[in-house]
Amino acid sequence: MVVSAIKGMSDIYSPEVEVWREIEEKARQLFLRFGFREIRTPVVEKAELFARSIGEDTDIVQKEMYTFPDRKGALLTLRPEATASIVRAIIQHRLHNIPTMGKFFTIGPMFRYERPQKGRYRQFHQIDAEVIGFEDPVVDAEAMYLAMLFLEETGLRNIELRINSLGCSLCRPPYKKRLVEYLKNYETSFCKDCARRLNSNPLRVFDCKVPGCREIVSGAPKVTDSLCEHCRQHFEKVCFYLDEVKCGYKHDRNLVRGLDYYNRTAFEIVAGGLGAQNAVGGGGRYDGLFAELGGPDIPAVGFAIGMERLMILLKAEVKKERVKRPDIYFIALNEEAREKFFGLAQNLRKRGLYVELGYELRSLKSQMRRANKFGSSHVIIVGESELEKKTAILRNMDTKEQSELPLDNNTEQVLIEKLSKENE
RNA sequence: GUGGGUGUAGCUCAACAGGUUAGAGCACUGGGUUGUGGCCCCAGAGGCUGUGGGUUCGAGUCCCAUCACUCACCCCA
Numbered sequence: 138m139v140v141s142a143i144k145g146m147s148d149i150y151s152p153e154v155e156v157w158r159e160i161e162e163k164a165r166q167l168f169l170r171f172g173f174r175e176i177r178t179p180v181v182e183k184a185e186l187f188a189r190s191i192g193e194d195t196d197i198v199q200k201e202m203y204t205f206p207d208r209k210g211a212l213l214t215l216r217p218e219a220t221a222s223i224v225r226a227i228i229q230h231r232l233h234n235i236p237t238m239g240k241f242f243t244i245g246p247m248f249r250y251e252r253p254q255k256g257r258y259r260q261f262h263q264i265d266a267e268v269i270g271f272e273d274p275v276v277d278a279e280a281m282y283l284a285m286l287f288l289e290e291t292g293l294r295n296i297e298l299r300i301n302s303l304g305c306s307l308c309r310p311p312y313k314k315r316l317v318e319y320l321k322n323y324e325t326s327f328c329k330d331c332a333r334r335l336n337s338n339p340l341r342v343f344d345c346k347v348p349g350c351r352e353i354v355s356g357a358p359k360v361t362d363s364l365c366e367h368c369r370q371h372f373e374k375v376c377f378y379l380d381e382v383k384c385g386y387k388h389d390r391n392l393v394r395g396l397d398y399y400n401r402t403a404f405e406i407v408a409g410g411l412g413a414q415n416a417v418g419g420g421g422r423y424d425g426l427f428a429e430l431g432g433p434d435i436p437a438v439g440f441a442i443g444m445e446r447l448m449i450l451l452k453a454e455v456k457k458e459r460v461k462r463p464d465i466y467f468i469a470l471n472e473e474a475r476e477k478f479f480g481l482a483q484n485l486r487k488r489g490l491y492v493e494l495g496y497e498l499r500s501l502k503s504q505m506r507r508a509n510k511f512g513s514s515h516v517i518i519v520g521e522s523e524l525e526k527k528t529a530i531l532r533n534m535d536t537k538e539q540s541e542l543p544l545d546n547n548t549e550q551v552l553i554e555k556l557s558k559e560n561e
Numbered sequence: 562g563u564g565g566g567u568g569u570a571g572c573u574c575a576a577c578a579g580g581u582u583a584g585a586g587c588a589c590u591g592g593g594u595u596g597u598g599g600c601c602c603c604a605g606a607g608g609c610u611g612u613g614g615g616u617u618c619g620a621g622u623c624c625c626a627u628c629a630c631u632c633a634c635c636c637c638a
Contacts, residue, residue: 141629195636196635196636197636218637249638251636251637253630254631254634255631255632256638257636262638263638394637395636405638412632413632413634413636416638442638444638447638470596499590500592500596501596501597502594503591505596505598505599506598508597508598509598510599516597518597520596522596530597532597534598
């Protein structure tokens with residue numbers, strides 16, 4: 138019986154992995170221009186961190202976390218998202234006291250124990266960004282702008298930004314009360330899940346896709362209409378700044394999010410082609426989280442982008458050839474020939490060339506075929522007659538030109554010069 | 562956690578209604594050129610048909626179970 142990977146967790150290899158690297162690199166470059174610094178936190182944390190941040194009554198905490206005791210019985214959790222860990226790290230190292238350190242990003246794996254399907258995996262990767270310390274709506278807008286800009290720069294088209302305001306600790310509780318009052322009138326008509334949500338987390342009925350529930354919800358009071366003056370102005374300002382940079386968005390009054398820590402601004406970036414998992418990214422403001430986790434009371438905004446989902450949307454990109462072609466492919470026709478150029482090959486690599494070696498002493502024809510499969514631009518052949526003359530054959534695979542070069546202490550230099558000359 | 566679909570060579574897929582030795586393309590190896598790639602030609606290698614039971618004279622094919630993958634519900638990136 139062969140051992141296979143864990144369900145819902147995949148190996149990432151060529152040619153996809155080259156695209157991953159490109160995208161990650163693009164993210165780093167862009168985020169740096171926006172003043173973000175990278176932060177890398179452990180993938181395991183104490184279980185309570187997530188229960189306290191994401192919310193006891195969310196699906197993530199209730200049934201989707203990888204939680205297990207370590208050897209001494211401490212409950213650990215594989216992080217289901219990045220925000221909680223980053224906030225924890227900021228509080229722990231007092232990073233909020235450093236004026237130039239207000240923006241953080243991280244790229245890495247997250248874990249949720251769910252039934253895998255298209256765009257949803259048990260180990261998945263997020264590009265995550267957090268801006269801390271600012272309450273001003275300009276920050277919300279900039280975060281969304283950055284998320285959209287990044288996705289566009291990867292080549293994505295036809296994505297939609299959906300935004301909403303969830304209110305704050307002042308206006309949400311009274312709103313919640315009104316909502317529950319309204320919903321109670323239809324208590325018997327809800328689906329099983331919504332009936333439960335009614336008591337546990339009433340805002341989430343807005344997420345329900347059951348037609349009956351949707352209908353009831355369409356008549357329900359909306360958060361947006363119940364915002365306090367402060368939140369209303371905040372939301373308007375967010376919209377203003379988005380307009381200012383011509384960042385299109387749709388005000389989705391039914392948008393709520395699955396993590397409890399969000400307040401005011403919440404957003405999602407949706408795309409077709411992902412099946413049921415239509416969000417490539419999402420985020421929002423979480424002003425209360427720092428205090429909730431025992432830190433100073435500082436506001437923050439953040440978002441995450443799903444790598445796997447982005448990859449699905451960018452699938453066509455994978456077909457492009459991204460693997461470099463070798464500058465030189467060495468072919469030895471016998472052991473003695475190989476002994477002669479092994480050192481040379483390593484030195485050329487040190488000097489920056491991509492060099493491949495034929496590791497098997499097979500027929501010239503078969504080694505040539507192999508060199509060709511790699512797309513090598515040059516081949517160096519050494520066999521018996523070359524050994525006698527102390528030379529090597531250099532063949533340009535594109536032009537088929539061949540020349541002899543002396544095999545001595547100077548070969549390395551001669552080769553480098555020759556190749557760089559050709560590239561002019 | 563619930564439901565549907567699919568499991569045959571490394572990959573993509575065939576195999577009439579249950580019937581001889583499970584095939585093809587691509588990929589792989591060797592040869593066609595004593596030591597020169599791509600195209601072409603020839604040959605070769607590669608399979609416990611996911612696994613375990615059952616029905617049958619006979620199972621890749623039918624039945625049951627199980628596992629894996631996949632899609633959807635739920636939830637979210």
